[in-house]
Amino acid sequence: MGWQAEANSFVPLPIRDGVAPSYLWLPDERWPSLLAFLVARFPAVTESDWRERMARGEVVDGRGDPVTPATPFRKQMRIWYYRELPPETPIPFEEQVLHMDEHLLIVDKPHFLPMIPTGRFVKETLLVRLKHKLGLPDLVPIHRLDRETAGVVIFSHNRATRGTYQSMFQKRSMQKTYEALAAPIPGRRDYPFTYRSRMVDADQFFIMREEVGEPNSETVVDVIEERGDINLYRLQPHTGRKHQLRLHMASLGAPILNDAFYPVALPCKGDDFRHPLQLLARSITFTDPLSGAERTFTSTRTLE
Template identity: 70%
Template sequence: MSRFVRKGHQAEANAYVPLPVRDGVAPSYLWITESRPGGMLAFLEERFAEVAGPPWHERMARGDVVDAKGERLQPDSHVRQGMRIWYYRELEQETPIPFEEAILFQDEHLLVVDKPHFLPMIPTGRFLRETLLVRLKRKLALPHLTPIHRLDRETAGVVIFSHNIETRGTYQSMFQKRVIRKTYEALAPLLADREFPFTYRSRMVDGEKFFVMKEEAGEPNSETLVELIERRGGLARYRLHPHTGRKHQLRLHMASLDVPILNDAFYPVALPCKGDDFSAPLQLLARSIAFEDPLTGAARRFDSRRTLDWPDPPGA
């Protein structure tokens, strides 16, 4: 089996990309790091044996598989060390996600979007066109659109994209320097016998399952400020301020406090995949993002227009 490095999106912005964005989908590429006999078709069929989609000989016939110079690859093309192959990721079937994003702001640098629950940020796994990035590229014709931070598929709310190559790094650096002020809201059981607000800290590491995190003893590397906004019976609405940006930080922190966010299928216990069941969205919302614009110095704040869904009281 040949070894390779595969990346799912376009290369660096200043690199030549031989295939255009098509219907919102950017081409993917794959580096070949070891030559092998048998021809390109045999290599692709072996490498992507478990991936659904049109047969590779059909893609080649359409000109959708090319080398770094944009030249069409044929079934008998050589597989050589150092080659970069460009192609479009395709899915034969994809379940529509019945929720729409909303544009909150757009200028010559940024696009700010109010993401719905269940919509993935970028193509991955069984999601391609039903992702926020591809939807926006298709609707707005912004081929260089890139998210400069992420939200989980299950989380709704404010997310920022860059569509200007020249200023992208400047805005990305705000997140790296942690000068962005992010506020979330969550519905969860009422946390009794605590004084609000309070700060929760822990050491977060990868869990045994690749898609979850866990806590362990040691120097804390995650921090969340927790505020109580309102309570209804045994439930509460919280305002959460993550001072660090660990994967699933808010979800794990709330579960560790014994008040897991409503409808969380990962914490405290990872439940079986619900597939395309959209009936119980995670009650976590990226409510707002605020920062000083690094180009102009102006204060910026963007707020989600979405709300969380309190469950009906018993007997309602």
């Protein structure tokens, strides 16, 4: 079962409110009917609920033919349906479209908004919001930002050229610049400098840690402005490890302001919209692989 279809397969149900239909491959089992299987497979959904969905034409097979309460169970059959979503707490910040052409959509993401459906977030995600508002069913992010991070992110909405643009990130042929607010880094340093470390998964699955060994992450650190006991930093990652900038700054003794994960992962107490993580994806620069033009996209947001 998945939140959305594979990129190149036929999807018999349309996107609804920006959310793609889910699908399920039936197992190698015996059941008196498909309805009986669904009731057992999803105990939170009642038989009457499934009957109502079927009556509305919201459960179909792989060819798009409606499923009814009398449809027999067939091994390895694929069915499509809409998952009923619980109410989500609105995230009170709006994304901004910076640019759109026949291939790409460039967006300025706010803090707290997840990129894609995951966990408790579905409709309140950047991808679903954009699909719903712009009517772009083939929209796919070319890269991602942490939920807590704001700034520039690139989407593809053209299947024919998506791979070409994705290869830029695979080859690291673009320049990404971030800004962050944090305390002065302890000790005397000449700026800019390059920090390297070996990053690996921590025991807590959602964070990273450093260990001794060959470095696999690299960040150029510079100071843009000194603001008393806080500096505005320019961070340029030359690798793309999960939480790289957050871990590197914490390891340097200057964790990014309002970071709930580094240097210590704090117990989750819900979002505090008054105190976002002070990390911003300021700009992305790359040579367009189709036109050869140099392109730069810059966030309009500020850190305060």
